[in-house]
Amino acid sequence: MESWEEKYKKLKAEKIPPKRLEPEPLLRKALRGIKKGRAIDVGCGLGEDTHELSSNGWKIIGIDTSRKAVNLAKTLFPKKTKFEHASATQLPATNRSLDLVYDKECFVNLSSKDQKQYKNEIFRVLKPNGHYCIIFFEEPLVPKVQKVLRRMKKQKVWTRPNIEKFFGPKYTFKRTSSREAIVNKEKKVMTALLLEKL
Ligand SMILES: C[S@@+](CC[C@H](N)C(=O)[O-])C[C@H]1O[C@@H](n2cnc3c(N)ncnc32)[C@H](O)[C@@H]1O
Numbered sequence: 439m440e441s442w443e444e445k446y447k448k449l450k451a452e453k454i455p456p457k458r459l460e461p462e463p464l465l466r467k468a469l470r471g472i473k474k475g476r477a478i479d480v481g482c483g484l485g486e487d488t489h490e491l492s493s494n495g496w497k498i499i500g501i502d503t504s505r506k507a508v509n510l511a512k513t514l515f516p517k518k519t520k521f522e523h524a525s526a527t528q529l530p531a532t533n534r535s536l537d538l539v540y541d542k543e544c545f546v547n548l549s550s551k552d553q554k555q556y557k558n559e560i561f562r563v564l565k566p567n568g569h570y571c572i573i574f575f576e577e578p579l580v581p582k583v584q585k586v587l588r589r590m591k592k593q594k595v596w597t598r599p600n601i602e603k604f605f606g607p608k609y610t611f612k613r614t615s616s617r618e619a620i621v622n623k624e625k626k627v628m629t630a631l632l633l634e635k636l
Pocket residue numbers: 442443480481482483484501502503504507524525526527541542543544547548552
């Protein structure tokens with residue numbers, strides 16, 4: 439399977455359509471009413487959500503393991519939006535220093551070993567009452583469909599209930615927002631969950 443780095447290597451900053459650089463529509467809704475502070479956008483890709491949050495008063499850094507993505511993001515957005523090459527499994531932040539860990543479609547794409555390590559990292563870097571905002575394409579809740587998907591993808595199928603179970607009792611679930619999206623002619627549900635560290 440093509441790696442993220444290979445995918446990003448095919449892109450040229452000047453040829454990326456403006457539509458692709460629009461921020462996630464759920465972002466504002468998901469973070470409504472949350473006090474702005476220090477944040478990290480994990481698996482920031484081209485950096486559109488990092489830039490949106492930075493422009494809205496967050497002190498944020500976007501990180502990605504793809505060097506090409508980080509370089510594209512640095513080219514695409516003004517210097518005051520910060521990007522760095524780093525991994526979800528070793529977040530570049532000190533203990534209890536962040537108010538927000540933001541993640542669109544990164545967690546769900548990691549191996550289960552990395553997901554566990556990332557979970558520990560999120561807990562380590564968040565301040566008490568800090569937030570983890572995860573945005574992902576939610577898989578259908580029908581168990582039969584999930585079973586087929588699990589077999590096809592050979593990985594866990596993520597829905598709101600099993601994210602809740604995975605992050606366990608260390609967080610309260612504050613908010614869920616969702617929107618419909620058409621991906622390759624298929625109707626999918628993009629879901630944003632906001633968790634607060636206890
Ligand atoms: C589906 S893309 C999402 C990109 C961006 N958040 C967006 O919504 O457009 C997943 C991103 O996670 C990055 N990634 C994969 N493994 C990672 C890791 N261990 N740490 C940080 N980023 C990672 C990939 O390079 C890729 O940019």
